[in-house]
Amino acid sequence: MTTTPQATVATPSTPAQRSTTGGKRKKLRRLTGRDKLVLGLMVGIPTLIELLLVWGPALFSVLLGFTDARTDIDQPGGVNWAGLDNYEFITGEYPPFWPAVWHNVIWLVFLAVLATPLGLFIAVLLDQNLRGSRVYQSIFFVPVMLSLALVGIIWHLIYSPDGGLLNSVLGTAGTEDQIDWFGDSSINLWAALVAASWKHVGYIMILYLAGLKGVDPSLREAAQIDGANAVQTFFRVVFPAMRPINIVVVVITVIEALRAFDIVYVINRGTNGLELLSALVVQNLVGEGTQIGVGAAIATVLLVISLVPIVTYLWQTFRKEEER
Amino acid sequence: MTVLTEPTGETTTPIAPSKSTHSGPKVSRGGRIFSYSFLTITAVLWMIPLVWTIYTSLRPEKDTQKYGYLSTGGSFNFDNYAQAWNQGGFSNYFLNSAIITIPAVVLTLVFASMVAFAVSRFRWRFNITLLILFTAGNLLPQQILAAPLFQLYKHFELPYSVSDSGSLLNTYYGVIAANIAFQVGFCTFVLSNYMKALPGELTEAAMVDGAGVWKQFWKIILPLCRPALAALATLEVIWVYNDFFWALLFIQTGDRLPVTTGINNLFGQYAQNDNLIAAGALLTAIPVLAIYVALQRQFVAGLTLGSNKG
Numbered sequence: 001m002t003t004t005p006q007a008t009v010a011t012p013s014t015p016a017q018r019s020t021t022g023g024k025r026k027k028l029r030r031l032t033g034r035d036k037l038v039l040g041l042m043v044g045i046p047t048l049i050e051l052l053l054v055w056g057p058a059l060f061s062v063l064l065g066f067t068d069a070r071t072d073i074d075q076p077g078g079v080n081w082a083g084l085d086n087y088e089f090i091t092g093e094y095p096p097f098w099p100a101v102w103h104n105v106i107w108l109v110f111l112a113v114l115a116t117p118l119g120l121f122i123a124v125l126l127d128q129n130l131r132g133s134r135v136y137q138s139i140f141f142v143p144v145m146l147s148l149a150l151v152g153i154i155w156h157l158i159y160s161p162d163g164g165l166l167n168s169v170l171g172t173a174g175t176e177d178q179i180d181w182f183g184d185s186s187i188n189l190w191a192a193l194v195a196a197s198w199k200h201v202g203y204i205m206i207l208y209l210a211g212l213k214g215v216d217p218s219l220r221e222a223a224q225i226d227g228a229n230a231v232q233t234f235f236r237v238v239f240p241a242m243r244p245i246n247i248v249v250v251v252i253t254v255i256e257a258l259r260a261f262d263i264v265y266v267i268n269r270g271t272n273g274l275e276l277l278s279a280l281v282v283q284n285l286v287g288e289g290t291q292i293g294v295g296a297a298i299a300t301v302l303l304v305i306s307l308v309p310i311v312t313y314l315w316q317t318f319r320k321e322e323e324r
Numbered sequence: 325m326t327v328l329t330e331p332t333g334e335t336t337t338p339i340a341p342s343k344s345t346h347s348g349p350k351v352s353r354g355g356r357i358f359s360y361s362f363l364t365i366t367a368v369l370w371m372i373p374l375v376w377t378i379y380t381s382l383r384p385e386k387d388t389q390k391y392g393y394l395s396t397g398g399s400f401n402f403d404n405y406a407q408a409w410n411q412g413g414f415s416n417y418f419l420n421s422a423i424i425t426i427p428a429v430v431l432t433l434v435f436a437s438m439v440a441f442a443v444s445r446f447r448w449r450f451n452i453t454l455l456i457l458f459t460a461g462n463l464l465p466q467q468i469l470a471a472p473l474f475q476l477y478k479h480f481e482l483p484y485s486v487s488d489s490g491s492l493l494n495t496y497y498g499v500i501a502a503n504i505a506f507q508v509g510f511c512t513f514v515l516s517n518y519m520k521a522l523p524g525e526l527t528e529a530a531m532v533d534g535a536g537v538w539k540q541f542w543k544i545i546l547p548l549c550r551p552a553l554a555a556l557a558t559l560e561v562i563w564v565y566n567d568f569f570w571a572l573l574f575i576q577t578g579d580r581l582p583v584t585t586g587i588n589n590l591f592g593q594y595a596q597n598d599n600l601i602a603a604g605a606l607l608t609a610i611p612v613l614a615i616y617v618a619l620q621r622q623f624v625a626g627l628t629l630g631s632n633k634g
Binding site: 038145150158259306313 | 355356360362363366367370372373374376380392393394438439443446452454455456463465467470471472473476501502506512541565566567568569572584587591598601602609613616620623627628
């Protein structure tokens with residue numbers, strides 16, 4: 001989907017598209033041995049890095065998920081296969097697992113239902129050529145630059161029970177009624193989500209601003225001539241015309257919800273109401289209660305879930321190219 | 325990223341938000357009033373966290389204890405910044421961030437442009453597969469890779485002259501390598517789209533003149549990708565600088581942490597002193613805010629040409 005119509009037209013191979021295979025062969029055959037070596041290295045080295053540090057570990061994680069706690073991979077033959085024991089453990093006995101799944105779902109729904117539409121709405125308003133548009137944009141951009149770890153720390157200053165802005169404004173700071181927004185397990189997920197949205201909304205706004213600028217103005221004019229009002233024009237014409245951006249936004253929203261980690265780790269390492277799958281993986285890998293098998297099993301669950309949006313996205317993106 | 329693929333080699337940033345091309349819908353007066361009100365209220369809300377952080381950071385802790393955080397009493401100065409800088413070890417953290425970020429971004433762009441060149445300018449059997457491999461790698465949650473990478477690093481023996489842990493653990497190399505591996509997919513994806521849109525005649529003519537593959541890459545294609553490379557470099561500097569996880573996982577000694585992960589230590593250490601934490605947080609944010617002010621166009625262009633990244 002990244003290949004826009006313009007790009008397709010400009011693709012060098014377009015005239016020779018019919019004779020694809022012939023064209024390909026020819027092109028490669030014209031290369032000298034030295035050229036092939038250079039190309040091989042140019043592709044080979046990065047691919048090796050990618051396989052060794054990304055895909056290899058991802059697959060190895062799946063294998064580790066089937067080994068038990070006695071496994072000592074430092075020793076040859078020190079691997080103890082445990083079958084599905086880790087999975088039975090996490091789904092049946094490990095208390096934070098289901099809350100974490102549930103929190104990831106809430107995270108996704110919150111972003112999808114509130115933060116993403118708000119980003120879209122701001123982009124639509126800013127697309128009207130208002131005065132001072134640039135100032136507004138800058139204000140919404142700034143959080144996008146900050147790391148989520150830093151976002152957590154900055155929002156701590158808002159939420160802190162005795163000196164935070166929110167309790168101070170509510171007049172509860174330092175009293176018995178003060179609310180510990182990040183500490184109270186019944187509300188801290190929502191507090192963290194508001195903080196995460198502070199960044200997410202700006203990101204979505206940038207993407208949609210680009211998308212809206214790319215919509216052919218004549219589409220809009222045609223719809224208006226046909227008597228469509230602004231709302232109809234947007235939902236029936238403009239929004240569908242932004243399909244490529246819409247897909248990207250959906251993928252980003254889902255992936256962000258699955259990846260969420262830094263912010264809860266900074267707040268309380270993902271405990272006490274802020275359990276997320278990503279945080280559980282880390283808790284089982286580092287520190288005292290190291291259980292590599294359990295951590296890897298949770299990582300595998302995370303991997304399987306993430307593959308859904310990833311595969312959907314790749315399919316959308318590369319299907320067209322495959323046909324060429 | 326839709327916009328990126330326009331075949332012109334010129335600065336392809338018609339998405340630059342500052343320019344108001346008159347593309348947007350025409351709105352009634354009432355609509356405008358609504359838009360301004362909504363945007364102004366939202367923008368004010370959006371600024372509160374940062375403004376509050378700045379305000380808190382400028383006040384001595386004892387004054388806020390005395391008058392309350394929501395007050396104007398007491399003095400205002402930069403003492404918290406000085407204290408955070410000195411006690412928090414910021415000069416060291418910033419140096420570590422630079423040691424990690426600069427090589428990671430440079431190498432990411434080098435590797436990504438090489439792969440992108442090979443898959444977009446030549447047609448061979450596996451180029452889509454390869455592109456999928458890279459693109460998808462960037463979308464995985466980092467935590468999935470944590471356990472095996474940790475083991476791999478632990479068993480990757482290095483001479484003690486290079487690494488005092490005798491392995492890749494607790495080294496800058498380890499963090500740099502993880503950052504490269506993770507980011508190269510995204511840049512490959514963006515650059516390959518960019519390169520696909522460059523006319524084929526460019527390199528064909530050079531090939532007829534006997535220019536080898538490397539020359540085509542280095543002398544023809546890469547210079548034309550300058551706008552995309554600039555946008556990606558800006559974005560990648562921010563992403564790698566903002567990375568929290570790799571350093572958290574691999575670096576065990578505090579004085580080797582980059583600033584994004586190091587601030588977590590300060591946060592834990594001075595949990596009772598919000599003024600100091602505010603100053604530390606702002607110090608951490610200064611480099612990215614400076615980049616934003618200086619390279620706003622590149623930053624925004626990078627984000628939108630990428631748009632497949634979380």
